[in-house]
Amino acid sequence: MEKYLEITKVQFRHNAWQHLLLSVLLLAGSPLVLGISNLDASQSAKVLETYVALVGILLFVPVFLPEQDRDLWDVVKARYTKMTAVYLTRILLSLLFSALLTLIFLLVMRAGDCEMEPVKYYFGTMAEVIAFGGLGVFAYAVSDNLIVGYMIPLGYYVAGISAGYRYMKKLYPFGMLTDYETKYWILGAGIVLMVCGVLVFRRRR
Amino acid sequence: MFITLFRKECAQTAKSLIYWLYVACLVLFFNSQLGNMHILTPPQEGQADYLDYGYQTDITEQDIMETGTGSLVWAHYYDNYFTYPVGFAKSVSLDGEEKEEIGDIIYDLTGLKPEDLEADIAAFFETHDIQTTQYEVKLKEGLTYDKFLSEMERVAEILGPGSGYTEEMLRANVQIPVDYEGAAANYRDLTEKDGLTGGYTRLFCDYMGVVLGILPVFVTATRMLRDKRSRMQELIYARRVPSGTVMGSRYLALVCMHMLPVVVLSVIPTVNCIRAGIEGVNLDYLAWLKYDLGWLLPMVMAVVSVGIFCTELTETALAVLVQAAWWFVSLMTGGTSMYGGRYGWNLVPRHNTELNYAGFEEGFRQLAANRIFYTVLALVLLALTILVYERKRKGHLRRNGKISGNHKSAVQA
Numbered sequence: 001m002e003k004y005l006e007i008t009k010v011q012f013r014h015n016a017w018q019h020l021l022l023s024v025l026l027l028a029g030s031p032l033v034l035g036i037s038n039l040d041a042s043q044s045a046k047v048l049e050t051y052v053a054l055v056g057i058l059l060f061v062p063v064f065l066p067e068q069d070r071d072l073w074d075v076v077k078a079r080y081t082k083m084t085a086v087y088l089t090r091i092l093l094s095l096l097f098s099a100l101l102t103l104i105f106l107l108v109m110r111a112g113d114c115e116m117e118p119v120k121y122y123f124g125t126m127a128e129v130i131a132f133g134g135l136g137v138f139a140y141a142v143s144d145n146l147i148v149g150y151m152i153p154l155g156y157y158v159a160g161i162s163a164g165y166r167y168m169k170k171l172y173p174f175g176m177l178t179d180y181e182t183k184y185w186i187l188g189a190g191i192v193l194m195v196c197g198v199l200v201f202r203r204r205r
Numbered sequence: 206m207f208i209t210l211f212r213k214e215c216a217q218t219a220k221s222l223i224y225w226l227y228v229a230c231l232v233l234f235f236n237s238q239l240g241n242m243h244i245l246t247p248p249q250e251g252q253a254d255y256l257d258y259g260y261q262t263d264i265t266e267q268d269i270m271e272t273g274t275g276s277l278v279w280a281h282y283y284d285n286y287f288t289y290p291v292g293f294a295k296s297v298s299l300d301g302e303e304k305e306e307i308g309d310i311i312y313d314l315t316g317l318k319p320e321d322l323e324a325d326i327a328a329f330f331e332t333h334d335i336q337t338t339q340y341e342v343k344l345k346e347g348l349t350y351d352k353f354l355s356e357m358e359r360v361a362e363i364l365g366p367g368s369g370y371t372e373e374m375l376r377a378n379v380q381i382p383v384d385y386e387g388a389a390a391n392y393r394d395l396t397e398k399d400g401l402t403g404g405y406t407r408l409f410c411d412y413m414g415v416v417l418g419i420l421p422v423f424v425t426a427t428r429m430l431r432d433k434r435s436r437m438q439e440l441i442y443a444r445r446v447p448s449g450t451v452m453g454s455r456y457l458a459l460v461c462m463h464m465l466p467v468v469v470l471s472v473i474p475t476v477n478c479i480r481a482g483i484e485g486v487n488l489d490y491l492a493w494l495k496y497d498l499g500w501l502l503p504m505v506m507a508v509v510s511v512g513i514f515c516t517e518l519t520e521t522a523l524a525v526l527v528q529a530a531w532w533f534v535s536l537m538t539g540g541t542s543m544y545g546g547r548y549g550w551n552l553v554p555r556h557n558t559e560l561n562y563a564g565f566e567e568g569f570r571q572l573a574a575n576r577i578f579y580t581v582l583a584l585v586l587l588a589l590t591i592l593v594y595e596r597k598r599k600g601h602l603r604r605n606g607k608i609s610g611n612h613k614s615a616v617q618a
Contacts, residue, residue, distance in 0.1 A: 033537075143222060
């Protein structure tokens with residue numbers, strides 16, 4: 001246990017804090033560009049789905065970044081701690097941060113009299129966060145390229161905006177009010193992709 | 206030397222996985238949005254509706270005043286004011302004094318006191334369907350357009366940026382469906398002034414702009430980081446080729462390679478127009494080239510230059526985040542001017558219809574200024590990139606991914 005706490009600390013000190021800071025800035029800057037008070041149910045869903053969920057890309061995708069450097073990878077792989085466990089620890093840290101940030105944002109919206117069903121909206125947003133993150137982690141692992149890791153979930157985001165539910169069916173990312181069942185599908189897909197991403201990255205090296 | 210390097214850069218780009226991902230994204234996006242392009246046929250008198258033929262372009266000042274005042278009365282009655290600074294709805298809370306001032310403005314425009322509003326709204330919707338009709342209010346007799354605009358200017362000041370009460374927004378918010386005559390006039394504009402292909406190529410630019418505002422940064426950042434990953438930087442630094450040639454050829458190759466699939470796809474709407482075989486239309490066969498170069502090229506140049514500059518400066522994926530933020534704001538801001546004609550300084554100008562030539566003509570000067578600005582910006586960023594690259598070759602600014610940290614001079618190091 002102590003070992004994993006140490007991994008968490010090191011990950012936070014050297015890597016995660018930068019992405020956490022960017023996510024905090026993204027959310028803290030939201031009052032400058034969008035309203036987070038007195039919104040009706042559909043406007044609240046739009047803010048959560050098209051804005052807040054983007055933290056999934058920022059927080060999850062760089063999970064393999066420290067080992068991008070081949071030399072560093074050679075040093076790390078000589079250790080007896082399993083890399084899979086290290087990656088899962090990092091992913092859990094990203095999950096914790098995204099869950100906390102989403103919760104805080106949702107509470108701020110509630111305090112601003114935004115209409116919503118808190119539990120439903122929270123779960124729906126987190127499902128999307130995990131879907132964006134999972135897709136990014138998988139793309140990064142397959143391509144061994146951080147930039148592709150950012151590109152694919154952003155492409156999915158654009159596809160969601162442009163193609164809509166009609167074309168994307170159960171994989172539509174913004175289905176909070178259209179079809180809530182989509183949230184279970186994208187959550188499942190996100191988890192599967194994340195696990196596959198870790199396994200693929202481990203095998204590639 | 207420049208040509209040799211340019212060819213090499215093109216070949217490298219063509220061999221990279223991310224470039225083909227870019228091409229696949231473009232093709233998929235094109236297919237999803239324009240795959241089933243339906244070329245408008247001339248309107249027929251007496252057909253069921255003319256929804257496909259756009260909105261009236263000859264909007265009167267009276268239309269603007271009635272719709273604008275109606276929207277203000279509605280917002281005031283429900284105490285529910287919204288602005289759209291970057292596309293998202295932003296609720297604006299007014300204090301008592303500001304609400305009173307809005308009430309006074311409504312009285313000046315309509316002669317209605319706050320206590321009369323409920324009865325007026327109820328009376329209006331007794332004869333109109335609330336689901337489909339926008340509330341309109343009867344204006345005071347003798348109200349001039351100038352007086353109306355000055356009152357609305359005050360409302361816009363109170364509500365802040367992104368309100369719907371500026372003259373431009375008030376005009377844009379009036380969307381009156383056309384009748385047969387209006388449909389025929391809009392269709393004439395499309396076929397006579399736009400040569401049919403012009404309208405469809407503009408629609409193509411509108412859609413492709415959405416993805417071209419972000420996708421090139423991924424290919425560019427990957428290319429720029431490639432030297433670092435393969436540890437070729439030192440080897441290239443030591444060559445005798447000037448920095449301008451290295452970066453210039455790379456930049457030109459990236460822009461050309463990004464534009465290549467765009468140009469190919471842009472021919473498809475023209476082919477569709479030719480195949481539609483509509484009689485009596487003087488087709489503009491080169492519209493695709495004009496729009497590709499004038500509308501999309503400056504956008505691609507700007508995005509690629511952000512990519513090369515940020516990546517060369519920081520040697521990280523920062524360019525992706527910077528461009529993603531810029532793209533997001535551009536896209537959301539453009540959401541309030543989808544019908545075209547109001548291009549502003551947006552990186553991704555919108556004109557989501559093959560019609561509205563009148564709006565395009567009216568906004569053309571602004572659009573041209575916009576595109577020239579982004580071309581100049583792109584060239585400035587390219588010059589800065591060359592400068593940074595040159596400094597690195599001389600041993601400065603080598604921070605291994607960190608923006609700060611190297612305080613030693615080249616000599617000390």
